[in-house]
Amino acid sequence: MKLEPECVGCIFNQILKALTLLRPEISREEIISAQKKLMEFLLNFDIQTNVSPVLGKVAYGIISEVLDEKDPYKTLKKEYNQLVLDYYEEIEKIIEDAEDSLFQALLVSAIGNTIDFASQHEIDLISDIKNFNKETLVINDYSTFKISLSNAKSLLIIGDNAGEIVFDKLLIITLKKLYPLLDIIYSVRKSPIINDATMEDAEFIGLTDLIQVVESSATPGVDIDSSPDKFKDYFYQNGIIILSKGQGNFESLYDIELPGKDIYYLMKVKCNLMERIFKAKLGDLIFKKKTKGY
Secondary structure, eight states, X not given: OBOOHHHHHHHHHHHHHHHHHHOTTOOHHHHHHHHHHHHHHHTTOOTTTOBHHHHHHHHHHHHHHHHTOSSTTHHHHHHHHHHHHHTHHHHHHHHHHSSSHHHHHHHHHHHGGGOXXXXXXXXXXXXXHHTOOXXXXXXXXXHHHHHHHHTOXXXXXXXXXXXXXXXXXXXXXXXXXXXXXXXXXXXXXXXXXXXXXXXXXXXXXXXXXXXXXXXXXXXXXXXXXXXXXXXXXXXXXXXXXXXXXXXXXXXXXXXXXXXXXXXXXXXEOOSHHHHHXXXXXXXXXXXXXXXXXX
């Protein structure tokens, strides 16, 4: 996705939000200095060819530099992984007891997309789980997804955030029960960026013991060109279904046209731009098959 007007103010606010979250005592001078560095980068940013996740990577590189931390969200990622693991058995039972366990697992995975420190949406994970209303699933291509699954040999899930990855594990377990011959691959970031899941998170929650986990790009939203060859091989594999988790990955895949490839978005609406694109409200859930344009 090319840079949109809504993205500019948002990315500056992300710097403010991140720095005050990760170092509450930080001075106004340090915050403004970081924002000025982003301004300088924007002066030469080609809005016709560059995509918004590239800008996000630069912004979070500045944040890491200011904090002198390669992985500034490391502690928070561990906390959210453990938080969801603490609810694992309870959520697992909800899925198992559901009339349609796959649909329930997809809903749980979508709710897990709440965990995103870069969004404008406030995090209230427990409330989201307890008070979920199916009416918030405003775009629902579940029936089409099941048709795709019935014809597929492989599924690539492009992961998003730490914590959320535990919900994705429950989805994967459900898929493996219902489609035992389906080869499921899960992708994580190849190095830390915001609170996106990395191989360390996949290992911590036991996902690497369950399926093959591969690394994608180091951007907040998958960048195909800078991803390792192994990821590209799966992404472009004939007949593979792609399930893209979260807003960053949606932004990355928005402008890509891959005729004949079934790509599905599973995400939560977290900003005004997504409200505009999907004609939805903040907090709504989206499960949409990619069509021409988006």
